[in-house]
Amino acid sequence: MRHNRDQLSSASHLHPDHSCSHPQACLHLTVLHAAILWTEISAALLMEQKVVLITGCSSGIGLSLAVHLASDPSKAYKVYATMRNLDKKQRLMESVRGLHKDTMAILQMDITDQQSILNAQSNITEGRVDILVCNAGVGLMGPLEAQSDETMRRILDVNLLGTIHTIQTFLPDMKRRKDGRILVTGSMGGLQGLPFNEVYCASKFAIEGACESLAILLQNFNIHVSMIECGPVNTDFLKNLMKTEPTDESVEVDADTRSLYKKYLQHCQEIFQNAAQDTEEIVQVFLEVIQSPCPLFRYYTNTALLPLSSLKLMALDGSQYIRAMGKFIFSAEHADSRK
Ligand SMILES: NC(=O)c1ccc[n+]([C@@H]2O[C@H](COP(=O)([O-])OP(=O)(O)OC[C@H]3O[C@@H](n4cnc5c(N)ncnc54)[C@H](OP(=O)(O)O)[C@@H]3O)[C@@H](O)[C@H]2O)c1
Numbered sequence: 001m002r003h004n005r006d007q008l009s010s011a012s013h014l015h016p017d018h019s020c021s022h023p024q025a026c027l028h029l030t031v032l033h034a035a036i037l038w039t040e041i042s043a044a045l046l047m048e049q050k051v052v053l054i055t056g057c058s059s060g061i062g063l064s065l066a067v068h069l070a071s072d073p074s075k076a077y078k079v080y081a082t083m084r085n086l087d088k089k090q091r092l093m094e095s096v097r098g099l100h101k102d103t104m105a106i107l108q109m110d111i112t113d114q115q116s117i118l119n120a121q122s123n124i125t126e127g128r129v130d131i132l133v134c135n136a137g138v139g140l141m142g143p144l145e146a147q148s149d150e151t152m153r154r155i156l157d158v159n160l161l162g163t164i165h166t167i168q169t170f171l172p173d174m175k176r177r178k179d180g181r182i183l184v185t186g187s188m189g190g191l192q193g194l195p196f197n198e199v200y201c202a203s204k205f206a207i208e209g210a211c212e213s214l215a216i217l218l219q220n221f222n223i224h225v226s227m228i229e230c231g232p233v234n235t236d237f238l239k240n241l242m243k244t245e246p247t248d249e250s251v252e253v254d255a256d257t258r259s260l261y262k263k264y265l266q267h268c269q270e271i272f273q274n275a276a277q278d279t280e281e282i283v284q285v286f287l288e289v290i291q292s293p294c295p296l297f298r299y300y301t302n303t304a305l306l307p308l309s310s311l312k313l314m315a316l317d318g319s320q321y322i323r324a325m326g327k328f329i330f331s332a333e334h335a336d337s338r339k
Contacts, residue, residue, distance in 0.1 A: 049078045049103075050290075053120070053129045055166060056112055056136030057081035058088035060235030061185055064279035065133065067095045068105035082120055084111035084136070111136050111162030117169050121203050128177065131290060132170050134163045135185040139237055140200045141268075142244025143261055146251040151242055152199045159203035164210055171223075178222045183289055184211055186298075187225035192309050192321065195329060196264050200241075215297050222294045228285055231302035232276040232307075250338075260330060267329045277302055 015214055056062040056214050066081035079100075081092060086108050098102060109120035111134075140147065140155045167182060175182030189197055190204030194247075208227065215225040244251055246262045253261075289295045300306060308328065311321040 026105055050076060050130045051078050051126045052131040052133065053080040053082060054133040055109060055136055058083040058085065058090055060237060061233060061279050061282050062135040063092050063095065064283050066092060068283045070096055070100040075103050078126065079104045080124055082107045084110035111166050112157045114165055118165055121169055128173060129170050131181040133183045134166050136162065137185060141196050141241055143196060143253045143257050143300055144318030145197045145253055146244045147199060150283050155199050156203050161208045163207050175221045176225050180223040182225045183286060184227050186229040186230050188229055188305050188309065191229060194311060196261055225297065226289045226295045227298050229298060229300045230282060231305045232272045233282055234276045234278050265329055275304065
């Protein structure tokens with residue numbers, strides 16, 4: 001590169017503006033050198049493209065992040081946007097409006113199916129992933145007594161084991177190269193308990209433990225693990241989550257629990273209406289992590305939610321947090337109940 005820049009600058013004193021006896025030939029030479037320089041700059045940029053693999057790109061946070069990175073004007077990223085069901089790829093395709101040809105590829109990947117993870121890995125033409133974003137996840141809401149074994153396993157299979165299997169697959173190569181970033185979409189529900197979300201919170205708490213443990217080890221391999229802790233976000237999450245309907249009479253739950261569940265659902269609806277963030281705000285936090293020379297372990301997308309969480313640290317016996325959260329959810333006057 002330096003060599004060609006030198007060549008170009010030495011050509012510049014042959015430019016027609018300088019005293020030259022063959023202005024036409026000199027102009028051709030200059031254009032030629034400029035073209036060579038531009039090709040080399042483009043090649044260098046492409047060589048430095050960071051390879052990013054994101055799980056759960058059919059909607060929500062994963063989709064927005066994939067679109068944002070693939071649309072980077074300097075083409076700094078090659079994005080492998082993965083989803084378990086390719087029939088859902090249209091939304092992502094429409095969001096990038098054909099601008100993604102050399103910066104995005106869509107791959108099938110179900111994080112609960114090891115063969116599907118391996119197939120996706122073998123389709124990465126660069127043969128490496130620099131930045132792994134474990135984002136896929138599902139919610140589960142309802143009284144604990146109402147949850148079947150099958151439903152609970154499904155949540156743990158995706159949110160916990162699926163995320164761990166994804167990391168397990170891509171980690172050995174990152175370790176070998178002593179380079180990598182692992183970003184995980186976490187949740188405030190992974191830091192603090194939420195009633196009627198017991199199994200979802202269990203899965204998100206568990207992934208916190210797994211990632212914090214990994215982060216300690218991976219410092220030795222120049223691999224950074226970061227949790228992006230989200231509060232409510234406007235996505236398909238509520239639509240996609242598995243939820244017990246409070247009116248479902250086939251569910252055997254006592255009347256008090258049923259009434260508290262209704263209150264919780266009202267609270268949840270209000271929180272999403274009043275405090276949910278748009279995916280673009282979440283994407284900005286992901287970008288901060290991706291672009292940081294030395295990313296931290298935890299990032300919070302919504303600092304308004306931190307005071308309740310910090311009660312856990314103020315009273316390590318847990319009493320303050322449990323009391324405060326109970327009041328916040330069950331004692332508040334909800335708009336619907338005032339009607
Ligand atoms: N939205 C919120 O309020 C919120 C708050 C805190 C944390 N989060 C976390 O944010 C992450 C993204 O959720 P979101 O809000 O963007 O919701 P979303 O729109 O429902 O997106 C979830 C994505 O995960 C995918 N997924 C589910 N099971 C999968 C599997 N087995 N293999 C591969 N992909 C799978 C879904 O694919 P399908 O379309 O095929 O189902 C979808 O693409 C989740 O980990 C969630 O726990 C969300």
